Amino acid sequence: MKLFDVYPLNDITIDHGQGSYVWDDQGQQYLDLYGGHAVISIGHTHPHYVKRVETQLHKLGFYSNSIKIPLQVELAELLGKVSGKEDYQLFLCNSGAEANENALKLASFYNNRKKIVAFKKAFHGRTSLAVAVTDNKNYQAPVNENNQVVFLPFNDEQALQDYFDQCGQEISSVIVEGIQGVGGIHVASDGFLQCIRRLCTKYDAIFIADSVQCGYGRSGKFYSHDHAGVAADIYSMAKGMGNGFPIAGISIAPKLHPKFFMLGTTFGGNHLACAAGLAVLEIIQKDQLMQQAAELGNYLINALKELPNIVEIRGRGLMIGIELPESLSEVKKNLLFKHKIFTGEAKPNVIRLLPALNITKVEADIFLTALKSELVG
Numbered sequence: 001m002k003l004f005d006v007y008p009l010n011d012i013t014i015d016h017g018q019g020s021y022v023w024d025d026q027g028q029q030y031l032d033l034y035g036g037h038a039v040i041s042i043g044h045t046h047p048h049y050v051k052r053v054e055t056q057l058h059k060l061g062f063y064s065n066s067i068k069i070p071l072q073v074e075l076a077e078l079l080g081k082v083s084g085k086e087d088y089q090l091f092l093c094n095s096g097a098e099a100n101e102n103a104l105k106l107a108s109f110y111n112n113r114k115k116i117v118a119f120k121k122a123f124h125g126r127t128s129l130a131v132a133v134t135d136n137k138n139y140q141a142p143v144n145e146n147n148q149v150v151f152l153p154f155n156d157e158q159a160l161q162d163y164f165d166q167c168g169q170e171i172s173s174v175i176v177e178g179i180q181g182v183g184g185i186h187v188a189s190d191g192f193l194q195c196i197r198r199l200c201t202k203y204d205a206i207f208i209a210d211s212v213q214c215g216y217g218r219s220g221k222f223y224s225h226d227h228a229g230v231a232a233d234i235y236s237m238a239k240g241m242g243n244g245f246p247i248a249g250i251s252i253a254p255k256l257h258p259k260f261f262m263l264g265t266t267f268g269g270n271h272l273a274c275a276a277g278l279a280v281l282e283i284i285q286k287d288q289l290m291q292q293a294a295e296l297g298n299y300l301i302n303a304l305k306e307l308p309n310i311v312e313i314r315g316r317g318l319m320i321g322i323e324l325p326e327s328l329s330e331v332k333k334n335l336l337f338k339h340k341i342f343t344g345e346a347k348p349n350v351i352r353l354l355p356a357l358n359i360t361k362v363e364a365d366i367f368l369t370a371l372k373s374e375l376v377g
């Protein structure tokens with residue numbers, strides 16, 4: 001059998017990793033500022049993480065959600081504490097798309113409405129509702145077309161106000177990334193997020209904060225929406241949550257009440273996933289990684305401002321987009337193959353930095369030196 005060929009691949013086989021470094025099968029070392037797409041939050045093979053997952057694996061890897069799983073309760077308590085949302089409720093699942101799928105569904109259960117507001121350039125995942133609120137026709141099959149979804153311009157308070165004026169009573173939810181990732185690192189303005197909060201409250205619509213990529217401390221606060229001082233009704237999260245172990249979840253405001261079987265999953269919240277999730281939060285808390293992300297992010301952004309030939313630098317904390325001119329479209333490839341540094345990308349010509357939250361200044365400087373050499377040619 002062959003693999004179903006859906007990804008354009010770099011000709012590199014990563015064999016092992018430690019901290020912010022990975023090594024290929026030839027023994028070549030790479031600095032990882034991509035974090036396997038924002039997934040590696042506490043560094044590759046972090047000793048505490050390895051130990052907690054390994055210990056759990058020796059005890060029990062999985063049992064179904066038909067029995068009590070104290071690790072889930074422990075995870076919910078710690079997540080509530082670290083995220084500052086102790087009165088919220090946690091539903092665990094396996095991926096970012098699934099988290100958004102459940103969030104959108106729960107909103108509709110809550111207010112018995114169907115319309116969803118999403119934004120231009122949004123990415124929320126590949127499953128049916130998640131892809132329906134994703135602004136990219138290439139990802140949608142005909143069966144995913146959904147005439148209940150409207151895409152409004154991002155960061156446009158007036159357009160949002162006008163749409164709510166027109167049909168606010170029919171809107172079930174508004175879903176928004178605090179920082180658009182796939183869309184090219186665009187930060188939602190504080191005013192825009194406050195406007196979403198105000199209108200959702202007024203019309204009893206549900207504010208869904210997609211924190212799959214921008215959440216879990218990456219922006220320097222637990223949820224990037226926190227920078228605007230607003231509380232969403234549902235936060236979806238995934239990537240950084242398990243440092244590579246598939247675990248995702250939604251954090252749900254107290255006003256949304258559960259009913260048996262309204263949501264469910266076989267694998268979500270299994271013993272191993274919870275052990276991985278707990279290890280990540282314990283390290284975020286113990287090593288003050290949110291503060292670290294804020295500090296290193298500021299350091300990188302300020303240093304990047306000194307470099308020539310950059311069109312724009314966007315982002316917050318350790319979610320940074322560096323837009324380059326068309327003439328420098330080879331830079332990302334050169335960083336990887338010449339300088340042995342992994343970065344992410346977004347169209348049209350944006351380098352995305354999504355490193356582990358405990359990346360050091362020394363590692364940041366290695367990147368800055370390499371980038372500078374490419375920009376000055």
Ligand SMILES: Cc1ncc(COP(=O)(O)O)c(C=O)c1O
Nearest residue numbers: 095096097123124125181212213
């Ligand atoms: C903001 C956002 N939401 C949702 C998803 C989907 O997550 P997953 O690939 O785990 O389904 C992604 C993935 O890149 C994302 O960036």
